[in-house]
Each structure stands twice: as structure tokens, then as C-alpha cells.
Amino acid sequence: MQLLAIILYNATGDRQVVEFTPGALNVVTGSPGTGKSALLDIVEFCLGRSTVTMPVGPITQTVAWYAVLLRLPGGGRAFVARPAARPGAASSQLAMLEIGADLEPLPFEDLETNADTDSVRGQLGRAIGIEENATEPEPHSLRQPLEANLGHATLLCLQRQGEIGNRDLLFHRQGEEGGAIGRAIQDTLPYFLGAVPRDQAVQRQLLTNARRELRRAEEDLARARTADEEVEVTLRAMVREAVVAGLLPDEPIEGRTAMLAALQSTLAAAPPPPTGDEVVAERGERLERERSELRLALRAAGEQVALLEAMDGDEQAYQGVVGQQISRLRSLDLLGDVTSETSCPICDHDIDGHDADVDELRQAAERLSGQLASVEAVRPRRGQAMKELSDQIDTLRQKLRAADDALAGLSATEAGQEAAGSRAEQQAFSRGRIQHFLGAARTAEPDALSRLEHRVTMNQEAVHRLQEGLDPDEEREQLTSRLAVVGADMTRWAEELQLEHTGSVRLDLKRLTVVADTEQGPAPLNRIGSAANWIGYHLVAHLALHRYFARQDRPVPRFLMLDQLTQAYYPSEVEQRSGVPEGEEDRAAVLRLFQLLHTVVEELAPGMQVIVCDHANLPDSWFQQAVGHNNWREGRRLIPDAWIEQAQPGQQAEDEPPS
Numbered sequence: 192m193q194l195l196a197i198i199l200y201n202a203t204g205d206r207q208v209v210e211f212t213p214g215a216l217n218v219v220t221g222s223p224g225t226g227k228s229a230l231l232d233i234v235e236f237c238l239g240r241s242t243v244t245m246p247v248g249p250i251t252q253t254v255a256w257y258a259v260l261l262r263l264p265g266g267g268r269a270f271v272a273r274p275a276a277r278p279g280a281a282s283s284q285l286a287m288l289e290i291g292a293d294l295e296p297l298p299f300e301d302l303e304t305n306a307d308t309d310s311v312r313g314q315l316g317r318a319i320g321i322e323e324n325a326t327e328p329e330p331h332s333l334r335q336p337l338e339a340n341l342g343h344a345t346l347l348c349l350q351r352q353g354e355i356g357n358r359d360l361l362f363h364r365q366g367e368e369g370g371a372i373g374r375a376i377q378d379t380l381p382y383f384l385g386a387v388p389r390d391q392a393v394q395r396q397l398l399t400n401a402r403r404e405l406r407r408a409e410e411d412l413a414r415a416r417t418a419d420e421e422v423e424v425t426l427r428a429m430v431r432e433a434v435v436a437g438l439l440p441d442e443p444i445e446g447r448t449a450m451l452a453a454l455q456s457t458l459a460a461a462p463p464p465p466t467g468d469e470v471v472a473e474r475g476e477r478l479e480r481e482r483s484e485l486r487l488a489l490r491a492a493g494e495q496v497a498l499l500e501a502m503d504g505d506e507q508a509y510q511g512v513v514g515q516q517i518s519r520l521r522s523l524d525l526l527g528d529v530t531s532e533t534s535c536p537i538c539d540h541d542i543d544g545h546d547a548d549v550d551e552l553r554q555a556a557e558r559l560s561g562q563l564a565s566v567e568a569v570r571p572r573r574g575q576a577m578k579e580l581s582d583q584i585d586t587l588r589q590k591l592r593a594a595d596d597a598l599a600g601l602s603a604t605e606a607g608q609e610a611a612g613s614r615a616e617q618q619a620f621s622r623g624r625i626q627h628f629l630g631a632a633r634t635a636e637p638d639a640l641s642r643l644e645h646r647v648t649m650n651q652e653a654v655h656r657l658q659e660g661l662d663p664d665e666e667r668e669q670l671t672s673r674l675a676v677v678g679a680d681m682t683r684w685a686e687e688l689q690l691e692h693t694g695s696v697r698l699d700l701k702r703l704t705v706v707a708d709t710e711q712g713p714a715p716l717n718r719i720g721s722a723a724n725w726i727g728y729h730l731v732a733h734l735a736l737h738r739y740f741a742r743q744d745r746p747v748p749r750f751l752m753l754d755q756l757t758q759a760y761y762p763s764e765v766e767q768r769s770g771v772p773e774g775e776e777d778r779a780a781v782l783r784l785f786q787l788l789h790t791v792v793e794e795l796a797p798g799m800q801v802i803v804c805d806h807a808n809l810p811d812s813w814f815q816q817a818v819g820h821n822n823w824r825e826g827r828r829l830i831p832d833a834w835i836e837q838a839q840p841g842q843q844a845e846d847e848p849p850s
Contacts, residue, residue, distance in 0.1 A: 192269075192319045192748040193262045193800040196296060197233055200256040201834050204299035209821065209829070213262050214797025216789050220808045221823025226250065226830055227804035228754050231349055233257050237271045238345050238748075239312040241282040251275070253834040256302050258287075260294065263318050268294040271311060272302050284308045290318070316341035320746035324382050339379035344747045346376055347383065347736060350729060352755035358717045358725045361704050361732060373703055380700060383747050384677075384739065386670035398657040405650035412643040419640060424589050426450050428596025429628050431478065433457050435597065436621040454625050475598070482594040489587045496580050499573055673739065674698055680735035681705070681728075688783050690727040691719055698732055705732050722759040723780060730756065730784065734791050741798040750800040757781045757807045781807055789813055 193213040200206055209230065211217045219227050232244045237259040245251055258272035272287040285304045288311050289297070306314075321344065325336045349363040360366050365373045381387055430450050433439040438457040444450050678697035685693040685707075692707035692714050699706045705716045705728045716728055733751055740747040760777040788801050808822065809815075823829070 192264065192315065193750050194234065194259060194802065195262050195268070196260040197230060197237075198258040198260065198272075198296045199233075199250075199254050199829070200258070200299050200302065201253050201837065202255045203837065205831075205834065206296065206299070207829065207831060207834075208296060210819075211800070211802060212819070213800055214792075215800060216785075216792045216817040217800065217802045217819070217821070218785075218807070218814065218817045219802070219804045219821040219823065220806065220818055221821075221828070223806070225823040225828040227823065228352055229829060230802075230804055231351060231752050231754050234259060234752060235345060235349060237273055238315070239286070239308040239342055240345075241284055241308050243276045243281060243283065249830040249835050249838075253830055253838045256299070258296065258302075260296055261315075263290070263315075264320070267292055267318070269315060269318065270294045270297060271315075272297070274302075274304060286311045288314060290314070312341040316344070316746070319344075319748065320744075322746070324387070337375060337378045339382045341748075343375055343379040344383060346372065347380075347733070347740075348748050348751055350733065350751075350753045352758060355729045355753060355756060356722050356726050356758055357729075358719070359704075361716065361729065365703055376703060377700060381666065381670050383745055384670065384673045385743055385745055386673055387666055398654065401650060401653045401657055405647070405654055408643065408647045408650050412640070412647050415640055415643050420589075423447065424592045425596060425628060426454075427590065427593030428599075429454055429625055431593060431597030432621060433625060435475070435478070436618050438618055438621060438625075451629070454629060457625055458622060458629075478594055478598050482591060482598065485587055485591040485594060489584060489591060492580050492584050492587065496577060496584070499577050499580070502573070670700070674700065677732075677735045677739050680738055681731045684731040684734065684787055685727065687787060688727045688731065689780075690724050690731075691721075696728070696731070698736075705729075726756065726759055727784070730787070734787070737799060738791060738795060741795045749798055750802060752802045752804075754804045756784060756803050756805050761806045782809065782811075785809065785814060785817075789817070 194211045195213060196211065197209040198206055209219070219230065221227055226249075229245055229250055232246075236243065236245065237257055243251075245254075245257075254275055256272050256274055258270065261269040261271065263269055268291060270287075270289040270291075273283065274285050274287075276283040284307045286306045286308055287302060287304050288306045319341070321340060324339050346363045351363065354360060354363060354365075362373070362376050365376065426447060427450070430439065430444055430453060433454060434441050439453055444453050674697065678695070681696040681698065682693060685696050692709050694710075695708040697706050697708070699715070702715065707714045707719065707728075716725065719725070719728070730753070733753075737747070737749075737751050739745070741749060760774075760781050785803075785807065788803070792799050792801050807814075808818070808824075826832075
């Protein structure tokens with residue numbers, strides 16, 4: 192997207208058109224107070240900024256509509272117009288947008304609002320290729336995810352007079368809104384450089400959905416497993432209840448399938464002969480004994496676990512003490528030669544005769560090492576024993592719960608028998624409980640658990656696959672590589688402009704500044720002296736970025752607009768009015784700046800447009816070709832005198848504030 196024209200309309204329908212050549216260097220030159228600097232504000236306003244930043248004066252007093260004519264990728268055109276904000280208003284969202292193949296500046300009577308600033312940015316952003324995206328802030332950051340749009344891209348295309356020579360700020364509006372604009376540039380620049388995947392937003396949304404599905408599957412599986420464990424316990428209890436009620440023979444039944452089949456048989460088969468009250472009482476007593484035995488076994492297993500844990504704690508304390516002793520012996524270098532009986536382990540000299548002290552040290556070292564080895568050898572066996580005891584405790588608890596449930600069922604059966612007054616009704620009561628249980632047990636069948644486990648596995652694989660595609664380390668590597676390419680151009684051009692500290696120049700995205708690497712260490716822009724250097728480094732940074740955007744076809748407008756690029760070389764009003772610096776060195780420096788712009792634009796033609804609003808008016812033919820009709824001297828200015836006279840009849844036209 193490049194600028195074809197800026198159009199202003201006054202209240203009577205008159206137009207002022209400032210034309211630009213796409214794919215070329217364009218210079219708007221003129222004396223101070225002609226309105227050059229306002230062009231940047233008008234472009235930003237027409238590209239969707241809500242805040243009104245045009246200088247108060249002839250512009251705001253006379254202009255009824257602001258408009259730009261844009262060339263879009265593929266040859267199409269867009270006409271964007273914004274009505275002037277009502278008097279005293281600081282912002283406006285009203286806009287007009289027309290897109291077509293052969294659009295020209297529309298007549299005044301055809302202007303009408305049909306959009307707002309958001310829709311303008313959205314449609315133009317899509318037209319230049321800004322896709323759905325989402326920039327994720329750093330982990331644990333309080334910032335919300337940000338979607339890059341045309342507004343963020345425009346920040347990379349504009350440099351005001353007070354910005355291009357600023358040693359503390361590199362980008363347009365970087366310091367505004369409490370640093371929020373700067374953080375937005377940090378977050379979105381990786382996207383505009385292509386360091387993140389084009390479909391990153393879609394992939395992040397897919398990852399979010401996959402994680403959500405994984406959590407649901409894991410929750411369903413956990414509930415199913417809990418239900419499965421409950422079924423196992425209840426199943427044993429129901430079998431015991433069926434035996435007590437006389438619906439099943441008193442024989443051991445193992446395995447879930449066998450127990451389910453046995454319970455199912457109580458519903459289909461004819462009931463066995465009723466059992467006497469004595470037998471029921473005997474079965475109740477047997478259940479009580481079984482429960483007592485299970486409790487004793489559970490208590491014994493718990494005591495064994497406690498004993499093993501106590502032993503493990505004692506051994507850890509013992510290891511600490513013994514280890515300290517061995518460390519002391521090693522500090523004397525005794526352990527390295529404990530097998531030698533003819534040399535001193537302290538001074539390594541031969542020993543004449545037998546030394547009881549040395550033998551004692553050797554024996555102590557050997558004994559301690561052996562004890563530590565024994566402790567380490569026992570630990571794996573103890574761990575295995577604790578695992579077996581843990582499994583045994585789980586089994587005992589399940590059996591104890593089954594016995595408790597069976598006794599509860601027996602009590603319910605006896606209560607039902609007392610209420611019904613017959614053994615047959617007691618068995619019917621138990622069958623009803625069994626039938627209800629079997630209906631619920633089907634929801635926790637092994638096949639259902641397998642399906643849920645498979646579902647969890649598939650979701651885990653999907654999450655892992657999406658995470659690999661959104662690897663933050665890979666994104667950082669991609670960003671570093673692209674910034675290195677940008678830095679190489681910056682270094683080369685900084686040398687051409689004869690700036691200070693040009694050995695290696697790079698863009699520091701974290702601090703949003705230019706850094707020159709020197710032998711004394713990194714020199715950020717705010718520690719490099721002179722306005723000429725600040726302007727030069729601003730220029731090479733933005734040119735390098737736009738060269739990368741153009742060569743890699745990134746979704747950023749293909750124009751760079753610079754206001755008062757040469758301000759450091761025109762100190763006097765005489766020089767500003769003439770357009771030619773008086774000093775030879777200043778003239779050479781200004782020429783280098785514009786020659787660099789001219790060379791880069793020609794290299795990228797027609798993919799790059801540079802617009803400079805400046806005092807410079809060099810005599811070179813290529814420079815005068817870049818100026819064209821935009822030489823605002825000898826009375827020509829952005830707002831014609833006739834407009835001012837119409838707005839203020841009888842008053843002398845006032846000049847605008849100096850640009």
C-alpha cells in the first residue's frame with residue numbers, strides 16, 4: 192500500500208490535492224510555516240487514528256474533510272476520507288471507505304460517512320495481507336494477548352520532526368500512553384518481521400481447544416476410574432449380600448466377570464429354598480468375624496509400613512553421620528591408600544614396624560564404607576516391600592468396605608424381612624438392590640474405560656503436536672535471525688553516512704533502540720552524541736526494516752514518511768528558506784542522506800515509497816525530480832490563502848505554526 196495523493200476539502204467544496212509518485216522518492220520541500228509537517232498527521236488520521244493531531248490554525252479552521260488515495264497490492268485503489276471533528280472535539284471515529292480499480296479523488300458532494308476507524312483499519316489491513324494473528328506476551332506477564340493490525344503497522348511507517356532526531360525514542364509514538372504504544376510495537380514487530388507463523392493465531396486457538404478437550408477427557412477418565420473402584424467394592428458387597436440372602440451358594444467367587452455373572456443369575460434363576468433364621472444369623476456372625484480379621488490384618492500392615500518408614504528415616508540419619516566421618520577421613524587422604532600396610536596414609540612414607548593408630552584408621556574407614564554399602568543394598572528391597580504392603584493395604588480396605596456393605600445389606604434385608612414378614616419378600620428386596628446395582632455397574636465397564644483412556648491419549652498427542660508447532664524457542668531463533676539481517680543493512684548504511692560507532696549496529700527490540708557494539712561495550716542510541724547521529728541511526732533503522740518488509744513481502748504499508756529529516760543541518764531561517772545549507776560539510780551530509788534514500792528506493796522499485804517533508808531543496812536533477820510540483824515556496828502552501836480568507840472574511844491570513 193502506497194500513497195497516491197492527500198486531498199483536503201473546504202466547506203465550499205474546493206479541493207487541495209498533494210500528489211505522490213508510488214515506488215519512488217518523493218520530497219515535499221518548502222519554507223517554514225507552509226504546512227509540510229501536517230501531512231504526516233493527516234495520513235495517520237485517514238489511516239484510522241481516532242485522535243485529532245492536526246495543528247490548530249488554518250488547517251482546522253478551513254478543512255471540512257481529510258482524505259487519502261491509496262494504491263493497494265494487486266493494482267487496486269482505496270479512497271479513505273474523514274470528516275473534520277466538530278469544534279472542540281479531540282477525537283472522531285467517523286470515516287468513509289471506497290475500494291475500486293480506478294478510483295480518483297471523489298468530488299465533495301459524494302463524501303459521506305459509511306464506516307468507522309475500526310472497519311477502515313480492518314479492511315485495509317486485510318487488503319495488504321494482515322491475517323488473523325495473536326501475539327502472546329511473555330509468561331507471567333499481566334499484558335493481554337494482542338492482535339496486530341494496520342494501526343500497529345502504521346507506527347513503523349511514520350517519523351515526526353520530534354521523533355527522527357530523538358535519542359531516547361526510535362519509533363513513532365513509542366513513549367505515549369504510559370509506554371503502552373512501545374509495548375505494542377515490541378509485541379507486534381515479530382509478526383511483521385515474519386518471525387511467527389502466518390497461521391499462529393489459528394494454531395493457538397486450536398491448541399487452546401485441544402487443551403480444553405484434554406482436560407475434559409482426563410476429568411471423564413478420573414470419574415470413570417473412581418466409579419470403577421466403587422463398583423469393585425460394591426460388587427463384592429452385593430455378592431456377600433446375595434449369599435446372606437440365600438440367592439447364591441456360599442462359595443468363593445473371584446474376578447469381576449464371575450461376580451457380575453453370579454449376580455445376574457440371581458435375577459434369572461428360580462430362587463433357592465429359603466434359609467432359616469439360624470443360618471442367616473450364622474452368616475451375619477461370619478461376616479462380623481471376617482470384618483474383625485480384616486481390621487486386624489489392616490492394622491498389622493499399617494504397623495509394618497510405619498516400621499519400615501521409621502527404619503528408612505533412621506538409616507538416612509545414620510548415612511549423614513557416617514558420610515561426614517568418611518569425608519573427614521578423605522580430607523586426610525586416608526581412603527586412597529587404606530589397602531597398604533607398609534606406608535603411612537598421611538605422609539606416604541614407609542612404616543618401620545606395626546603402627547596401631549594407622550591400623551585403627553584403616554579399619555575405621557573400611558568398616559564405615561562397608562556399613563554404607565550395606566545400607567544402600569537394603570534400601571531397594573525395603574522399597575519393594577513398602578510397595579507390596581501398600582498394595583496389600585488397598586486390597587484389605589476394599590474387602591473391609593465390601594464386608595461393611597454386606598453387613599449393611601444384611602441389616603437392610605432383615606429390616607425388610609421384619610416389615611414383610613416373609614423370607615420370599617426378603618429375597619425380592621435383595622433382588623431389587625442387585626438389579627439396581629447391575630444397571631449402574633454397566634457405566635464403568637472395562638471397554639468404557641479403554642475408550643476413555645484412548646481419548647485421553649489422542650488429545651495428549653494433539654496438544655503435543657500443536658505445542659511443537661508453536662515452540663517459543665524456535666520463534667526467538669527466527670526473530671534473532673531476521674534482526675541480524677536488518678542489522679547488517681544498518682551497519683553498512685551507517686558507514687555510508689559516516690556516523691559514529693559503525694563497527695556493528697543492531698536493533699534492540701527489548702529496549703526499542705539502536706545499539707552500536709564497540710570495543711568498550713554496547714553503545715545505545717541515547718549514549719551516542721549529536722543530533723546528526725541520532726537522525727542517521729533513525730534513518731538506517733527504518734530503511735533497513737522497510738527493505739526487509741519489501742523483500743519478504745510482509746504485511747506493512749510500503750511507504751516511509753519522514754518529517755524534517757535534515758533539521759540538524761539547517762540552523763538558520765535563511766538556510767531553511769533557500770533549501771541549501773551554507774556549510775560545505777552540512778551540504779555533503781544532507782546529500783548523503785538523500786542519496787541513500789534514492790538508492791534504496793531505486794533498488795526496491797516499485798515496492799517502496801519514501802516521502803520526505805523537509806526544507807532541503809538540492810539542485811541535483813534526481814532530487815528535483817523527486818520534488819516535482821511539491822515545492823512550497825513563493826507563496827504556495829498546504830492551505831491556500833483563498834481558503835483562509837473565506838473562513839475569516841476581513842481578516843489577514845495567518846501563517847501556520849512553523850513545521
